Amino acid sequence: MSGPYLMAAIDQFGDAGQVRLREQPPPKPGRGEIVVRVEAASVNPIDTRRRAGYGRRLFSLMGAARMPLVLGNDFAGTVCAVGRDVTTLREGDTVFGAKPPSSQGTHATHVVVDARLALRQPLGLTAGQLAALPYNFLTVTRALAGAGITREAIAGRPVLLHGASGGLGLIALRLLQGMGARVTAVAGGANRQACLQAGAASVVDRHAVPLHALPREYAATLNFANWEDDATLLxxxxPxxxxHATTVHPLLGQLDQRGLLRGLAxxxxxxRSVTTHLPGGARYAWTVFRPDEAALASLAEWAPLLNLPMTLATYPLDKAAQAHRHVEQHQAGRAILLPHLTT
Structure with missing residues (x-):
């Protein structure tokens, strides 16, 4: 394992200008862990929000808000060190995967990860393409499960997907198409073709058609766009x-504003007020990201098949602040850091 060892870190919450390149100590794997030389790591909206302080109360309780804070969950790269009891991987293996929220994330040249959360890279996809998948795939699969969506239950039935053209939405469209669902995608008009290409049966322009004007016919709904629309979707x-599942719920924001007990209340x-709009027997879930070994294993099978209409906007590690601005300004393409370009 060789250096240099660098990380894009913040010393305090704030705007993108807080993200600076600095040296990191040489990482050492513990029991069951590996060190990955990171070839690509995605910058997701949660990274820019965490940088600004979102979720700091809960992440502090988890030990995931210590400064200097290195953000990032997704990674693709090469194993360069193996800890005790790791038998499935060895130095030189090319891998990708996701790391739980922590203070030592993947926006670095090297990262220590649980070996169970690293998969061998499939053929035919670049490190950048692979790094764009795990966080979103894992979040989407948790949302589908939370809404009670399975292949057997949803085949042939209508689903409404709000926020269909983002990273979560495009993966959800492909998965739902594979399950045989008939998906109506809600997105901006400029993203119509991307949604159709990803598997939508029809696309509703959110700027032209209000949600409340849609028919009351859906077997499930997913909200990846705005919490304020949850009640309307329900x-x-x-019958x-x-x-229904939503990834844009107010839980972390309420904890930040009110503290743990008052925020939970x-x-x-x-x-409770929102779920009154659901038919009896329907499920309702607030989805949060959490790496899962079984879901990652299914990603290994899905990754070559997703074929998402996705472009990548790549940045070296010393331009991580620009990558954050790219995400915040909703610029085209997935923001991907390529740390090895900085070394």
Whole structure:
């Protein structure tokens, strides 16, 4: 394992200008861990929000907000060191995967990860393409499970997907298409073709058609766009629907504003008021990212098949602040850091 060992880190919460390149100590794997020389790591919206302080109360309780804070969950790279009891990987293996929220994330030249959360890279995809997948794939699969969506339950039935043209939405479209669902995608008009290419049966322009004007016919709904639309989406369920999941719920924000106990109480009340709009028996879930070994294993099978209409905007590690601005300004393409270009 050779250096230099660098990381894009912040010393305090704030704007993108807080992200600076600095040296990191040579990483050492513990039991069951590996060190990965990072070839590519994605910058997701959660990274820019965490940088600004979002979720700091909960992440502090998890030990995931210590300064200097290195953000990032996704990675693709090469194993350069192996800890005790790791038998599935060895030095030189090319891998990709996801790391749980921590203070030592993947926006670095080297990262220590649980070997169980690293997969061998499949053929036919670049490190940048692979690094764009795990966080979103894992979040989407948790959302589908939370809404009660399985292949058997949803085949041939209508699903409404709000926020269909983002990183989560495009993966959800491909997975739902594979399950045989008939998906109506809600997105900006300029993203219509991308949604159709990813598997949508039809696309609703969110700028032209209000959600409340849509028919009340859906077996499930997913919200990857705006918490304020949750109640409206629930009113579009048909009797006997499966359920709804949202990734844009107010839980972390409420904890930040009110503290742990008051924040949990406020979140419970908000959740309770919204679920009154669901038909009896339907499920309702607030989805949070959490790496899962089984879900990652399914990603290894899905990755070559996703074929998403996705462009990459790449940045060296010393331009990580620019990558954050790229995400915040909703510029075209997935922001991907290529740390090895900085070394």
């Amino acid at each position: 009113r579009l369920h048909a 006997g629907s499966l359920g 406020a979140s419970w009340l908000m959740r």
